[in-house]
Amino acid sequence: MKKIGIFGGTFNPIHKGHIHLAQQYLKVLDLDELLIIPAKYPPHKQAHDLASSEDRLNMCKLAFRDMPKVTVSDLELKRPGKSFTIDTLEELQKQYPDARFYLMIGGDMFRSFEEWHRFRDVLCSATICTAAREEGEYPQLEKARQHLSQYSENLMILKISVLEISSTKIREKLFCGEDCSALLPEEVEHYIMERNLYRRDLEHEKKVEQYTQLIRGLLKPERFQHSLNVAQRAMYLADLYGEDRKKAEIAGLLHDLCKNMQPQEQLHWMKKSGIIFDKTIFSQPQLWHGFAAAEYLREELSIDDVQIQNAVRYHTVGRANMSTLEKIIYLADLTSQERTYPSVEEVRKTVDRSLDDGMKVSLLFTVGNLLKNEKPICMDTCAAYNQYVGGAEG
Ligand code: ATP
Numbered sequence: 001m002k003k004i005g006i007f008g009g010t011f012n013p014i015h016k017g018h019i020h021l022a023q024q025y026l027k028v029l030d031l032d033e034l035l036i037i038p039a040k041y042p043p044h045k046q047a048h049d050l051a052s053s054e055d056r057l058n059m060c061k062l063a064f065r066d067m068p069k070v071t072v073s074d075l076e077l078k079r080p081g082k083s084f085t086i087d088t089l090e091e092l093q094k095q096y097p098d099a100r101f102y103l104m105i106g107g108d109m110f111r112s113f114e115e116w117h118r119f120r121d122v123l124c125s126a127t128i129c130t131a132a133r134e135e136g137e138y139p140q141l142e143k144a145r146q147h148l149s150q151y152s153e154n155l156m157i158l159k160i161s162v163l164e165i166s167s168t169k170i171r172e173k174l175f176c177g178e179d180c181s182a183l184l185p186e187e188v189e190h191y192i193m194e195r196n197l198y199r200r201d202l203e204h205e206k207k208v209e210q211y212t213q214l215i216r217g218l219l220k221p222e223r224f225q226h227s228l229n230v231a232q233r234a235m236y237l238a239d240l241y242g243e244d245r246k247k248a249e250i251a252g253l254l255h256d257l258c259k260n261m262q263p264q265e266q267l268h269w270m271k272k273s274g275i276i277f278d279k280t281i282f283s284q285p286q287l288w289h290g291f292a293a294a295e296y297l298r299e300e301l302s303i304d305d306v307q308i309q310n311a312v313r314y315h316t317v318g319r320a321n322m323s324t325l326e327k328i329i330y331l332a333d334l335t336s337q338e339r340t341y342p343s344v345e346e347v348r349k350t351v352d353r354s355l356d357d358g359m360k361v362s363l364l365f366t367v368g369n370l371l372k373n374e375k376p377i378c379m380d381t382c383a384a385y386n387q388y389v390g391g392a393e394g
Pocket of ligand 1: 008009010011012017018021104105106107108109131132133163164165166167168169
């Protein structure tokens, strides 16, 4: 029977600790193959400075390119939503029906194993192998093993020398421009330097500060707080769906910029766009602020990024064929932290699972309310409804 090791992680970035572990596992367990599986989005962690899926995959490939038994797999990166190990195991069982699986996890993960999604099923699907991450951790691992043995005997603690390295520490150092050559494989270090990954972006931080002050002055306190929350939620969704989190932050902060302006002023900005609006929009002043803000961004703030402009422009009405950033801002607005309508938790979960499903439930809700209140529905919203709810081609 083929023995396949599975080593999953965020690998943000992959470091010498991971490689050491992989080498040792291959040897000690005498594996035929070892799959390195970067997670799309880590279920156990907050993903603040998560490098893109593509970059993390590339770094893993560089790190393991001289190890013939190792395959770097994009299985989890291709799957939408959070990466749960049980989904990966079930997929691999189909691909390799006759293999025996060994799941490798660090000591920290082993000790919190019961928090994993469907951990009992994970225990039934693979032998769980662990090793210490810190000196002196073995007694705690043994205690965790004894506790977990009530569910399964397929648990192994391997005595492997400890390399106390973590991706978090590396990111902190890189953020400050410190040298990490002792902690990273050389090719990975070069890759990070070439692309300027994990470095502090002072220019972006300055812009965020400037825009925060601007909206603090333009918006009522509750609206200001809402904008901060939408920016946070938009960054979270950007990480989840591989979108640019800086653009998401800016669009989230500024989406309601014109909300508290007088209607005439909103109309003034809105008309500057040159867009020919359908009549239903003119009859509903609550829809103007998105269109107005997009022009304000372009003209007053010199934000030329069309993606950001469109995400702000369509955040109230939606439209057909929305970009990922447009959907993110539309949905972050409806599911930001302070929202308390009865189904908000359900909607949040749907959005976290799939943006298109999120659009569907949100449009059903919005259009349903408009119908109930006998309000007109503008053409862009109809087109979005037909696409995301009715399944019509965009
Ligand atoms: P972070 O610091 O961002 O939490 P990390 O260094 O733990 O990252 P992950 O990608 O989360 O890296 O790790 C993947 C797996 O490798 C996890 O099971 C983790 O426990 C384990 N691991 C990471 N670094 C080490 C190490 N130095 N020694 C042993 N195991 C490790």
